[in-house]
Amino acid sequence: MQPDKKVLCTRVLDAQFVSKAAVHHIQIDALPFIEIQKLHTQQFKDQVQQLALQNISVAFTSVNSVESVGQIVNGKPNWKICCIGGVTKDAVVKYFGEEAILVTGKNASVLSRKIIETKNIKEVIFFCGDQRLDDLPETLRTNNIRVQEVIAYHTLQTPHDVQEDYDAVMFFSPTAAHSFFSSNTVRTDVPLFSIGKTTTATIHSYCTNEVITSEWPGQENLVERVVEYFSE
Incomplete structure (x- = not known):
């Protein structure tokens, strides 16, 4: 039996969600x-x-940065950790323990507001990738909180020429959108699925297609949006 819909995902998905x-x-x-x-x-x-020897506030907005740092740190440092939810929070719990988490947010914008609302954080060590978004560091600096950025991983574009005619495409980051559209176009009637408003804005810089955006991070949330869309 042939599937009713075929969807391209621009990153590897866990088998359970497929x-x-x-x-x-x-x-x-x-x-x-x-x-x-x-x-x-x-x-x-x-x-x-x-940094693991210091009593500091740190921020994570990516599971990649948590894993990169967590694999180096021995034991549990005396950190107050601020992170987004989903798999990023799960990774923080794995490496540093639930008790290390000070605040969480569904995305970087919400997280930065919660950090500001704590009132007692004056500086944050932000472990991030080289393609990190501006939301968290710019918001914190605007509110007089110092941000020291520590690059924990690099993101490289790996474009592919897609020959298949898909019914939808899924994007998890602006970089993936740049990489996809550097080699491909999509029909105007193909819906596109996106994690976060910045990824959506990047997609819209290449096309005028309908973009269904999930504000919550993680694979499960975006797959649910796809299922909901095609089940209507």
Whole structure:
């Protein structure tokens, strides 16, 4: 039996979410358009280990940065951790424990507001990627909170020439959108699915297609949006 809909996802998905979509006769083909390279330099390791000795506030908005840092730190540092929810929070709990989390938010904008609302944070160490978004650091700096950015991973574009005619395309980051549209176009009637308003804005810079946006991070939320859309 052929699926009713075929969807391209521009990153690898967990098998459980591919199976969930298949139950609803939606076939998701995953083809990664970016590559994550975590830092392994001695300089980065020394910097993280030095920060691990300090009583500081740190921020994570990506599971990649949590994993990159967590694999270096031995034990649980005396950090007050601010992070977005979903898999990023899950990774923070895995490496640093639930008790280390000070505040969480569904995205970087909400997280920055919650950090400001704590009133007693004057400086934040922001572990991020080299393609990080501006939302958190700019909002905090505007509110007189110092931000020290520590690059924990690099994001590389890996474009592919897509020959298949898909019924929808899923995007999880602005970089993936740039990578996809550098080699491909889509029919104007194809809906596009996006995590976050910045990714959506990037997509709209390339086309006028309908974009269905999930403000919550994570694979499950975006797959649910796809299923809901095609089940209506």
